[in-house]
Amino acid sequence: MVDIWSGLVQAAWLVGTLDAELLEIALRSLKVTLSALIIASLIALPLAALLAVRRFRFRRTVIAVLNALMGLPPVVVGLVVYVLLSRSGPLGVLGLLFTPTAMVIAQVVIIVPLIASIAHQSIRDLWQEYHDLLISMNVTQGQKIRTLLWDSRRALLTAALAGFGRGIGEVGAIMIVGGNIDHATRVLTTAIALETGKGNFALALALGFVLIALAIAVNLAIHALSRTEREGRW
């Protein structure tokens, strides 16, 4: 209990004094995960919509695989991305290993299945509702997808926030592909792992509390921003 209390105190101190190192790693955490979130959403949301409206033979298999990929251990993703980006690997010439970009890539791979699976279910439900109308109106496939994505945007936001949560707390993959290099690829979660490994529990907890607070702040901000529409409930 002493550790938890001193962790809270230390967290307050670090935040209150705007500790430079804390700011650096917190900002990097946000940048990496937010970038990954944007890219993953750009991939996952249209994919989810496509899966919902298009009928093709292996649809059920693809959806099942997508759902299963949600359970992919991040550290495994990290290893695979590492092998691909390593200098001895196929994409080594890009020199992306141990950079924040590699971390973004790994996180994108991890959160795309999550966002796509959740989004797909909501979009599918809405498609059931709109099906007859949109078919009758003869809208194009692209228009169908855009209409569904827009009208289910609140559910999609939830899916995206789920992805954000998964990403901001992730440590296994980004440890491997980022290397936890001080001032270059260290983020909140890898710093927590480092301090825990050194036995500095209080500091690790402090960083943990900052991480939680950050996640809450981001969620609040997103909810506030998305109400700039005056529409109300839908």
Add this chain to the structure above:
Amino acid sequence: MKHLILSLALIACSGAALAAETMKMAVTTSFHNSGLADVLLPRIAADLDLEVQLLVVGTGQAIRLGEAGDVDAILVHSRGAEETFVAAGNGTHRREIMYNDFVFIGPESDPADIAGAPSATEALQRIAAAEAPFVSRGDDSGTHKKELSLWDDAGQDPATLHDWYKPVGAGMGAALNTAAGMGAYIMSDRASWLNFGNKGDLALLFSGDAVLFNQYAYLPVNPEKHGHVKHDLAMKLENWLVSDTAKGLIDGYTIDGETLFVFNAKAAD
């Protein structure tokens, strides 16, 4: 909703590129935990205008990174593995820089009574006889390999030891955490121990035997095998590491008044 997307995009795009010379070096967790890097790196940056990016991993992974050419040099403490590394053409050569020592840590009550043992080998034999819980790194690191060789000297085969011998497959800090949590014996490098923040009931019980000395060596990755490695920067760093400046910093580095490392680099290659 459009405001939201725009804001997110803006945050993600903020970022500046730094233009200092950089190189990547894989070092072991035991080296990093000592805190010596925090003293050396700023001085290296000042003297050589060189940013050394450290990847803190286990010895096994450090060697893997060197083999793959993902780093420009490695600093490890496992002579056998190092010589294999050079022989296989992955590194150009090995340069001894400094050594520290390993110590035996255990519960203050010392149930196996190793504090009075005359040698490291004897201490381990006492632990085995008492079947006192012992935490091993179990991760193929330099520390782990050293520990295995000591068990060998003591006439024990760790592969046959069960129950009380616990390989955790983790770094030094994590292993110390586990030892603290279960009141077990453990072999640690002195620096990690001194810097460890969760000592709990543990205490330093045995040290000083010459066999416990731990040599660190610097190995630049072979540019013939990986053309992109920054060999010139690696050599620049090596020259600095064997210089008098480095000697002063390394010999002068203390934790709680205790020196940790002894500089032993030779002038010639």
Add this chain to the structure above:
Amino acid sequence: MSDLFPVRLEAARATRRGRTLVGPVDLELDGAGTTVVIGPNGAGKTTFLRMLHGTARLGGGRIRWNCTTEEARHHQCFVFQQPVMLRRTVMQNLIYPLRMRGMSRGEAEDRARRWAARVGLGSMLTRQAPVLSGGERQKLALARAMITEPKLLFLDEPCASLDGRAMREIEEILQEARAGGMRLILSTHDMGQARRLADEVLFLLHGWLHDRGAGPEFFTQPATPQARAFLNGDIVE
């Protein structure tokens, strides 16, 4: 641009999983007035309408419009028995079909305002469509279908769950549209409504086109015993 009509159905059959739901039907429809499709439950009225509209799969036979099927689709609209509301405001529902066809937002909103006023929803443009009452939904669906000024409008039991007043309002709109040259094909259970609106009646039974007649004659002198029984209110099997 050629007219849609006359449209010919040649042995047209709507099937689903091997079962024939409607047909085969041989029929020719011309381009004027209102056709009302009647028949007992399960006769296939909805499927018949969908078959003509192209949203029920043709299991056999052909449907030949006077123009290409593409063009025909473009000038038709369908009002469903349970109207589908987009999860948006009334205004956004109305402009949706226009925007999908590339009309500018300003023009679409103007047209939407006119149509909303016409169906009596003028004061509800900013309401969320899903919270409208049954009658309001039906009116919105109707306005949304007519806003693109189709040449042919299908309505599947358009007043099934409406009270008298709403029904009258909708029938007025339909009569106006008919007077303006729009072709209407609708199905209904309400014989009174059928009598009021029909220029032509199609009587469906067990998926077959059992009987056909001009409006007034069909009701006063039904040709077949089943039609007679049906108009009498008997259960026809």
